[in-house]
Amino acid sequence: MNARLRQLGPGEYDVLDAVTAGLSATSRYLRFHSGIPRLTPQTRDLLAAVDGRDHLAVAAFVGAEPVGIARLIAIGDARAELAVEVVDAWQHRGIGGRLVRAVVDLGRAAGFREIVADVLADNVAMRLLFASVFPDPDVVEDGAEARLTAGVPAAPDDGREDRRWAA
Numbered sequence: 001m002n003a004r005l006r007q008l009g010p011g012e013y014d015v016l017d018a019v020t021a022g023l024s025a026t027s028r029y030l031r032f033h034s035g036i037p038r039l040t041p042q043t044r045d046l047l048a049a050v051d052g053r054d055h056l057a058v059a060a061f062v063g064a065e066p067v068g069i070a071r072l073i074a075i076g077d078a079r080a081e082l083a084v085e086v087v088d089a090w091q092h093r094g095i096g097g098r099l100v101r102a103v104v105d106l107g108r109a110a111g112f113r114e115i116v117a118d119v120l121a122d123n124v125a126m127r128l129l130f131a132s133v134f135p136d137p138d139v140v141e142d143g144a145e146a147r148l149t150a151g152v153p154a155a156p157d158d159g160r161e162d163r164r165w166a167a
């Protein structure tokens with residue numbers, strides 16, 4: 001079954017909670033850089049506070065089930081920090097890549113020019129995902145973490161953006 005993508009609005013705690021619940025301990029660790037069993041109320045509020053301008057998010061659904069979220073949060077100077085997670089049961093099916101491309105499409109329209117992702121150095125999946133979306137990223141290793149940076153790619157001019165969302 002194909003995943004469907006849509007932009008998240010503010011306060012969609014149900015989607016956030018469902019995706020968080022579907023992450024294994026390893027995936028939670030890779031996403032949040034700590035072994036948290038659940039989101040703190042503060043983090044939950046922060047992640048649900050999507051505003052369509054400085055904080056953009058796209059979620060993937062299989063049927064009614066939320067299976068992943070990608071988000072961009074402004075960090076100044078037309079730069080945004082990227083974070084993405086896909087529930088373990090739906091990883092390795094192209095959903096993470098689609099989510100990142102979709103949220104970057106929104107980010108481009110919102111005026112972001114550069115994307116930054118701080119990842120654990122051994123997060124091979126995210127590093128390869130980032131490189132598959134952003135050709136030739138800048139990589140700065142910093143001990144257990146790595147900072148990946150890339151310019152927002154130009155918008156496709158042949159309608160592919162629409163197909164990407166619909167696929």
Ligand SMILES: CC(C)(COP(=O)(O)OP(=O)(O)OC[C@H]1O[C@@H](n2cnc3c(N)ncnc32)[C@H](O)[C@@H]1OP(=O)(O)O)[C@@H](O)C(=O)NCCC(=O)NCCS
Binds near residue numbers: 030092097118128
């Ligand atoms: C990183 C993550 C979002 C990838 O999601 P996904 O849906 O499995 O990724 P995709 O299937 O779309 O793969 C996209 C690309 O990433 C690469 N990739 C993803 N997982 C990989 C893995 N385990 N090993 C090697 N490459 C991998 C592939 O190169 C793939 O490119 P391709 O489409 O050309 O084959 C997912 O593994 C996850 O949620 N991990 C836990 C949270 C996390 O680490 N988030 C990132 C920190 S913000």
